[in-house]
Amino acid sequence: MVSNSEMISKPKEQSKSIGGKVHLPNGDSLAISCVGNSELDQGIISNDLHTGKVKGTGRLKGDLYYWPHSDRDRTRFPFPQSTSRASKAFDLIHGDIWGPYKIPTYDGNRFFLTLVDDYSRMVWIFLLKLKSDVPTVIKDFIDLVKTQFNSAIKVFRTDNETEFFDSHCTDMFRNAGVVHQSFCVYTPRQNGVVERKHRQILEVVRAIKFQGRIPLRFWGFCLQNVVYLINRIPSTALAGKSPFEMFYGRPPRLQHLRVLGSLCYVIVTDRSDKFGARAEPAVHMGYSSTQKGYRLYSLTNKLFFVSRDVSFKEYTFPFKTTTSTGRRPNAQQFIDAYDAFIIDSSSEVSEIALDSVIAPSPSPEDFSAPNLEASSAPNPEASSAPNPADPASETLQQPHFTSPPTAVMPHPTVSPLHDFPEEGLRKSIRTSKPPSWLNGFVHGMPKASPSTALGSSYPMFAYMSYVSLSPPYFKAFFSFSVVTEPTFYAAALRDPKWIAAMDTELQAL
Numbered sequence: 001m002v003s004n005s006e007m008i009s010k011p012k013e014q015s016k017s018i019g020g021k022v023h024l025p026n027g028d029s030l031a032i033s034c035v036g037n038s039e040l041d042q043g044i045i046s047n048d049l050h051t052g053k054v055k056g057t058g059r060l061k062g063d064l065y066y067w068p069h070s071d072r073d074r075t076r077f078p079f080p081q082s083t084s085r086a087s088k089a090f091d092l093i094h095g096d097i098w099g100p101y102k103i104p105t106y107d108g109n110r111f112f113l114t115l116v117d118d119y120s121r122m123v124w125i126f127l128l129k130l131k132s133d134v135p136t137v138i139k140d141f142i143d144l145v146k147t148q149f150n151s152a153i154k155v156f157r158t159d160n161e162t163e164f165f166d167s168h169c170t171d172m173f174r175n176a177g178v179v180h181q182s183f184c185v186y187t188p189r190q191n192g193v194v195e196r197k198h199r200q201i202l203e204v205v206r207a208i209k210f211q212g213r214i215p216l217r218f219w220g221f222c223l224q225n226v227v228y229l230i231n232r233i234p235s236t237a238l239a240g241k242s243p244f245e246m247f248y249g250r251p252p253r254l255q256h257l258r259v260l261g262s263l264c265y266v267i268v269t270d271r272s273d274k275f276g277a278r279a280e281p282a283v284h285m286g287y288s289s290t291q292k293g294y295r296l297y298s299l300t301n302k303l304f305f306v307s308r309d310v311s312f313k314e315y316t317f318p319f320k321t322t323t324s325t326g327r328r329p330n331a332q333q334f335i336d337a338y339d340a341f342i343i344d345s346s347s348e349v350s351e352i353a354l355d356s357v358i359a360p361s362p363s364p365e366d367f368s369a370p371n372l373e374a375s376s377a378p379n380p381e382a383s384s385a386p387n388p389a390d391p392a393s394e395t396l397q398q399p400h401f402t403s404p405p406t407a408v409m410p411h412p413t414v415s416p417l418h419d420f421p422e423e424g425l426r427k428s429i430r431t432s433k434p435p436s437w438l439n440g441f442v443h444g445m446p447k448a449s450p451s452t453a454l455g456s457s458y459p460m461f462a463y464m465s466y467v468s469l470s471p472p473y474f475k476a477f478f479s480f481s482v483v484t485e486p487t488f489y490a491a492a493l494r495d496p497k498w499i500a501a502m503d504t505e506l507q508a509l
Helices: 042-051 131-148 167-176 188-212 216-230 243-248 318-325 331-339 348-357 391-397 471-482 489-493 496-508
Strands: 009-013 021-023 029-031 034-037 059-061 064-066 092-098 111-117 123-128 155-158 179-182 263-267 279-287 294-298 304-307 310-313
Touching (some): 111 188, 123 188, 188 216, 216 279, 263 294, 489 496
Parallel strands (some): 092 155, 155 179
Antiparallel strands (some): 092 111, 111 123
16 A cells, blocks of 8 residues: 555556445545555665564465464564674673584584674684583683783673573672673574674685595684684674774784695704604694694694794695595605606606616626727717718717616615626726816817727717807907916016006005
């Protein structure tokens, strides 16, 4: 029923033969002038529900909306949206208990107590083994607020759990001057702040757990880490500020945040073993509340510890490897993953490496003196510039190995000394090097011969040539080697360039 016919779409004039009337609450009756359809904005109805002007909504039966007229058919009244807010921290604390969970944490906790500050939306969470531990935790929290923040809790709002109304809690609230409030039975909406916070915490815990495949026995660490993050994330309920900023009055630092459940390497401080590893693989499990470091789970000894010297691999999750293979993560597999030589069967190098690995152990004769006479001497004509038209020169430029080099040599099985055949004296196979004073000079290297230890199948001088250099560049290149540095003072006095350099140096002083 509307007061203006313009609010009705497609109006139809009411027939006088029907003669319908509408009865008003004051007893008057009005004739129906026209009928039609009318649509209301959904936002108007939702807003009116919170203001209390609308007592309820009827149910559609046929073409009419039926409004219950008896207490038997009446539903619960709508809950108005709360607009009140605490003016400062600790004026109102919301509390609730969650649990028990079917799988306890690694240290036996099945419950957790959540406390939310109404002003800043700061969250504190406490893991509990039993519900009877609630009075002790609340007493410690009241002492913490008094000592660390020089403040006091005024109102403590909880549900109707018996743990909040036993003699210990009642006496504790009375002695501390705290007003203990509770909501009506079967009305958790009156404690919606902490109820919604529980839902947010559990949703984020599930997301983190599924990402890293963290075992269920570590759900307590996931819970604490999620609360740590929620307190530092901006919220729309706080006008874009984080609970940490509202509580402490400064923005939080986020540079140290890392992915929970990711692989990390911790620097080993005990270096008694000179050949031992310098880093130990671990799993990131959160942040320490009493130490300036990360809380880690060692993959070597399966223990928890705190360290600050950590290098993270945030895209590797060790517990994912556990679930996919059905075995626990082994520390050795994460150590070898970065040190082992990964062989690709599609490459030629891998074939050489595989052949060398599976090759049998050499006999003692393989370790005798090398036969230098068997090595072919290089062609003397190769010292000149190679001719591109000559097929032999192309062969020298692109040599082909007839036998692959050994990539990995296994430990030989050496027989006793008296089993080796007697051999004559042999020459040293140590590689000779030019003297150091020739460094930086262009000089002719001695030609290799089969009878010397410098013999090589592919000497460098056989591939180097200055024919392609232009004459100016050739002169400039050799001019660098012409300049000689004097080795004593008398020689420097005979060079005018060195005298000018010394004068310039003295003037600079």
